[in-house]
Amino acid sequence: MAADLLVWWVAGGRRDVAQKPWMFPAHGRWPAPEESLDPYGIWIAEVMLQQTQLQVVLPYWKRWMEAFPRLELLASASEQQVLLLWQGLGYYSRARRLHATSRLLLAQLERSDVESNGFNQPSHWPVDPEVWLELPGIGRSTAGGILSSAFNSPLAILDGNVRRVLARLHAHPEPPMRAQSQFWLWSENLIDAVPGLSRNLNQALMDLGATVCTPRHPSCEVCPWDALCAAYASDSPQQYPVKEAPREIPFQVIGVGVVINDAGEVLIDQRLNEGLLGGLWEFPGGKQEPGELITDTICRELREELAIEVRVEQELIKVDHAYSHKKLRFEVHLCHWLAGDPQPLASQQVRWVKPSELADYPFPAANSRIIAALLKHLD
Ligand code: SF4
Structure with a gap:
């Protein structure tokens, strides 16, 4: 199942430097499994992507990286500079947490005696997800996204796109947020099925959710999981994920x-x-x-x-x-x-x-x- 997804992703995924510039090392090709990437740009992208689509995030990420190309420049910026760059992306607490986290990360890197020109060397950044989980604004899925992208760490992700795909694949009968541990298990099983390829697997899952298994009009006929998908077999994939009863909006x-x-x-x-x-x-x-x-x-x-x-x-x-x-x-x-x-x-x-x-x-x-x-x- 995971292997089918990767085969689809090689041809149909978003693997272009113009779409995900944070995923490309200086040589300009998609990274090999043994390569590490700069976690700084990936971390910024992961936080921006928490509530926002890729095409909206892209220009913000580029402006951000022009203004603060390195961790120490973000850490020394004023909150007003940071919020101005975030203006329009919404959920502004994300920007404030990024700013606060940059100072914590910088202190951590300084404590480990890194030269100032070395902060963006991937090998100097924390690779333990527990360290990331202690930072403001970093949950389990964001930590998994950062570490699998930067270091190919075998960590699962579970964002909105992934929840939707898994809910449909299994035709899960209740809202995903009520069965978090089950959904994490499904995501982890996919990672375990392709050892050494977690970076690609997580990217493939996100790309499938964003471009094929879309919320309203899933393109099941081009999906690598069409033969396995319980929601597709039931002829009503849009009914999944099962939603909570709608609340009246005040x-x-x-x-x-x-x-x-x-x-x-x-x-x-x-x-x-x-x-x-x-x-x-x-x-x-x-x-x-x-x-x-x-x-x-x-x-x-x-x-x-x-x-x-x-x-x-x-x-x-x-x-x-x-x-x-x-x-x-x-x-x-x-x-x-x-x-x-x-x-x-x-x-x-x-x-x-x-x-x-x-x-x-x-x-x-x-x-x-x-x-x-x-x-x-x-x-
Ligand atoms: S077959 Fe359709 S509903 Fe199932 S995972 Fe693929 S796109 Fe989503």
């Missing part, structure tokens, strides 16, 4: 104030580091209470969170934004600052900035339309 209106002072500066605040958008900058505001006018929401939120008084003026824009767990509508008004020195009562810091400087700050994706509307208004 909807919330957020009143947002774009506060401008007499000098023409705009007030922004930096979110606390917790949560999905932690550490990013935003225009202040908050949730509308039942029965509350949106203009009252904005006044109340700015008073509670920044200790300022404003006059709420015209609407600037409405922006709808859907996250996986909630839908938000931002109702954004221009506001004139009246009184109070802004205090970061619910944020890390607040800052008055010129509108032309907004591009220097990392904002959540939903805010880019607010910034564009503001710049158009001021034009």
Whole structure:
């Protein structure tokens, strides 16, 4: 079974340097089993790929490697530089953890007495998955992905693509997250079946899930496992993986104030580091209470969170934004600052900035339309 997958992958996998540049050594050919690769670029790619597709990740990875080509450059960067490069990829805690992890890894490599020009030598990096698992943002699948890619270590992976393929292959009757140990066992069995080829096997599994066994329209007729696949035999592969009963997604209106002072500066605040958008900058505001006018929401939120008084003026824009767990509508008004020195009562810091400087700050994706509307208004 694993051997069939590898035969398919040699012809049909994503083995091109343009698709996965982190998988290619300097000679430009796919690495031989005995070759080790630079774990730095692989680690960055693995974390970016945790929630995001390959074609989206690619330009981000390239920009990142241009800005921080080596571990020590990432470790010495500011959090703002890191978040700006991540802007648009979402799940910003990944960027903050990468940054924190770079400092831990650097300290570890320094402790092992490596010359500063040697940090990117593969042999100096940890090869024990337990060491990686202690680092922020590294789970079992990410550790397996990094070590199998860099060192061809015989470690399994279990990301969303792999779960889907295995759930279909076995027509597993319950959601994969309820049977994690079974799914890990299936993934490990595949690795064990092709000794010395775990790097290729894991890449092949991911490629099969991303390009053939796709979520909505699996191409079973070109799949190397068509004759073995229980879901295909049942004629309904799309029914797998079995999903949890859908939850109702809550909807919330957020009143947002774009506060401008007499000098023409705009007030922004930096979110606390917790949560999905932690550490990013935003225009202040908050949730509308039942029965509350949106203009009252904005006044109340700015008073509670920044200790300022404003006059709420015209609407600037409405922006709808859907996250996986909630839908938000931002109702954004221009506001004139009246009184109070802004205090970061619910944020890390607040800052008055010129509108032309907004591009220097990392904002959540939903805010880019607010910034564009503001710049158009001021034009
Ligand atoms: S046969 Fe179809 S459903 Fe089964 S693993 Fe292949 S692509 Fe997925």
